[in-house]
Amino acid sequence: MRAIVRHQFGGPEVLIEEERPRPRPEPGQVLIQVQAFGLNHAELYMRRGEWGDVAPVSGIECAGTVVEDPDGVLAPGQTVLAAMGGMGRTMAGSYAQYVVVRRANVVPVASDLPWDRLAMLPESYGVAWSCLQQCLNVQPGQRLLVRGASSALGRAALDLATMLGVRAIGTTRSARHVAGLQALGAERVLIAGVPLSVEEAGQFDAVLDLLGNSALRDSLRLAAPGGRVCVAGFLAGLAPVEAFNPLADMPSTVQLSFFGSFNFGAAGHPMDAIPYQHMADAMADGRLRGTPARTFPFSGIQEAHALMERNQANGKLVVRLDH
Secondary structure, eight states: OOEEEEESSGGGHHHHHEEOOOOOOOOOOEEEEEEEEEEOHHHHHHHHHTTTTTSSSSSEEEEEEEOOTTSSSSSSTTTEEEOOOTBTTOOOOOSBEEEEEEHHHHHEOOOOOHHHHHHTTTIIIHHHHHHHHSHHHHHHTEEEEEETSSSSSHHHHHHHHTTTOOEEEEEEGGGGHHHHHHHTTOOOETTTTSSSOGTTTOEEEEEEEOGGGGHHHHHHHHHHEEEEEOOOOOOOOOOOOOOHHHHHHHHHTOOEEEEGGGGSSSOOOGGSHHHSSHHHHHHHHHSSOOSSSSSEEEEGHHHHHHHTTTTTOOEEEEEEOOO
């Protein structure tokens, strides 16, 4: 099978196409023919060696069809979504024609959506739903602030929030993203670097912080009494919060949580609890409006990584296989 392999850490040029043996599933695993896969910042960290020793074939999510399930739970030819479960880290990932995935991390869907749109769902929309529903518990009419809204995850969160009847406000670093974020339902779009007014402090029922540790104190300040803050990204860097003191830094009654998709498929975080079928149906009928920022062929992986590394993706990048 064709696979994109990394033999050393470095820039996009270390990702090269090779022929590798097709993997074989064991009990509890599923062999998937990959039709498309989304790109994620996690794969930049893996490629650069910032997450230590990881599998030479990257990729943490995909959309495709079942080839073999040794336990007979999923039928051959069935359309599935898959994410995490060690893909790209402890086992070969989805940058390939075929991938073996833990069955706990595979969810069947019935949909006629194009593969590149289905490939947006496993990670970006799955994480966005988990943050909005499980961590932030957003309700119709509430005010949600999405910090880092022009990212793939931020756009998915805006899209889902709008469908849920939530009043979503987004932040972005560039004014060129404003129209696109408004098209996904953002009530307002704030440009990063322009401080929020004093009146905004304590006004948001929920804050989804995709910037990470450097923005945490400010995100807590922006939450209303009884509000919630969820950290689910590190777009502004991985450096830890220095001298964090809950007594001084956390407003009373504001709840803080974190969500990482590495929990997918683990105890308490079953992937089949995420309504992927409902989201696929909502994409098909227009209630969810997200589309890939750009779709690349398999041979375009280096260009896609370079674009993502320059922070010029402007949304979800997807690779579509032609088999």
